Amino acid sequence: MLKAFYSSATGMRAQELLIDNTANNLANVNTTGFKKKHINFADLIYDTSKAPGAAAANGQLKPIGLQIGSGVRAVGTTSIFSQGSPQETGIDTHMAIEGDGFFKVTKDDLPAYTRDGSFVTNEQGQIVNSDGYLLDPQVAIPVDATDISISSSGVISYRIAGVSTTGPSIQLARFANPAGLQNLGSNLYAETAASGPETLGIPGTAGFGQLRQRFVEGSNVEVVSELVSLITAQRAYEVNSRAIRAGDEMLSSASDLVR
Structure with a gap:
């Protein structure tokens, strides 16, 4: 009977995490380049009283066993890198990636990666993101330049x-497993052993996405799907709490038998 308490408790905790994740997705529905997160769950260890395939009394093998689970645990979160909708801004240095790839920037002398293409120029004409991190490789546009154009392959003129005048070109980075990137906040990711090393390339070639000037990529969060997930998590939380209440009532009934 007590196993039900602990199993239901793990279920309630899992639904809390699911609601936390859903709330974060909904909070970033208007965040440029944001990629929604999905939580992966796994069942816990099983109490095996009878193993499947054990020998029966008649010499046959039992087709099923007797196994009672111990609940659920959160395994990890997966970033879903589906394409976000393009949003026109009209700003010359804004860029959206249509396809695979990340912009590479320099954060505290270390590389970081982003899908947020809302770049601007600083006082020296260098292209930076909204936090002032330089685009890598560094690209500078003269302050007296006009008619700025960025081609789909990243060539600036x-x-x-x-x-x-034709200026320097913009490169993109790709990873074998982008879901393995570490979230740094501020729309930035960091390379990890799970993501694999970066591969730099020209936009529009070798599987890299193309650039679209004067646009930024919107969030890929679907509000309707997140609301359905929110309702499902809430109902599952309630059902798990009812399982605990049912176990308590059964224990109470059992204790009343001796009175």
């Missing part, structure tokens, strides 16, 4: 004093 502009005009200075009426003369057309």
Whole structure:
């Protein structure tokens, strides 16, 4: 009887984590380049009274066994890197990635990666993100440049004093397992052993996504799906609490038998 208490408690904790994750997804529904997270669960160890395939009294093998589980645990969170909807901003240095890849920036002298293409230029004309981190490789646009254009392959061109000039190109980074990247906050990711090393390349080639100037990529959070997940988690939490209440009532009934 007490096993039901602990099993239901793990279920309630799992649903709390699911609600926390869903709330975070909904909170970032308007965050540029945000990728929704999915929680993976696994059942806990089983109390095996009779193993499947054990020998029966008649010499036959038992087709089933007697196993009672101990509840559930959260295994991890998976980032879903599906494409977010493009949102037009009209700003020359804003870029959206259509396909695979990440922008690489330098954060505290270390590489970081992002799908947030809302870049601007600093006082030196260098392209930086909203926190001031430099795009890597560094790209600078002269402050007196006009008619700035960024091609789908990342080539920057502009005009200075009426003369057309082609500037440096923008590169993207890819990973064998992007779900293994570590979330740093501020729309940034860090490379890990699980993600594998970065592969740099030209946008639009070798599986890299193309760039779309004057757009940014919106969040891929689907509000309706998250609300359904929220309702499901709430109902599952209630059912687990009822299982604890039912176990308590059964223990109470058993204790009343001796009175």
